[in-house]
Amino acid sequence: MEQSDFDLQHQNRSVESRIVAALEKISQAFRVLLWQESREFSLTPTQVQVLIFLLHHSEEKRKVSYLADEFNMTKATISDTVKALTQKGLIAKAYEPEDTRSYIIYLTEKGREIASETSFFTREIHAPIDQLHADDKENLLLSLLNIIRHLNKAGIITIQRMCMTCAHYQVSDRGQKHFCTLLNQKLEVTDIRIDCPEYEMKA
């Protein structure tokens, strides 16, 4: 890439740069929506993201070190978030019997309520996607998965649990056919997961 995606003369001649600029606008929308939701509950955006993550992920992922990797933050920053959420009565810790320094994080009833409510902050982003033709949804999903995969390989997104990097994923016919050996089923493009509970990292 020789010219900036934000150089308007270049951008207006380049479809690739306009796609990047469009993705940047969408990332702004995520930030704005998350801020609005956070303010309503007197929380920070990170606190809301952690609550939503805790709501939808299993015990082994609900630990400080995992959350630090997930959100690309230091353990100290996540520990501060955990402390603040504990003080607000939204989460609780359950120490592990074999290692009293390590604990699993649980949502309290109030935490669960707020996490459920705030987890709909993407409503306005979801709405236009709903309106797309099925083929366009499929192409969009595939393109986004490829971008995420590249960002993962480049070390920018460290944790992801998508099919394409899973030990159970098989691909054939020059990337046209997808198969999950764990579920023992063919995956259509629209079945490819971006955050799979059964994900297993390739050895």
Ligand code: SF4
């Ligand atoms: S286990 Fe999950 S992530 Fe892995 S291939 Fe199967 S569906 Fe995809």
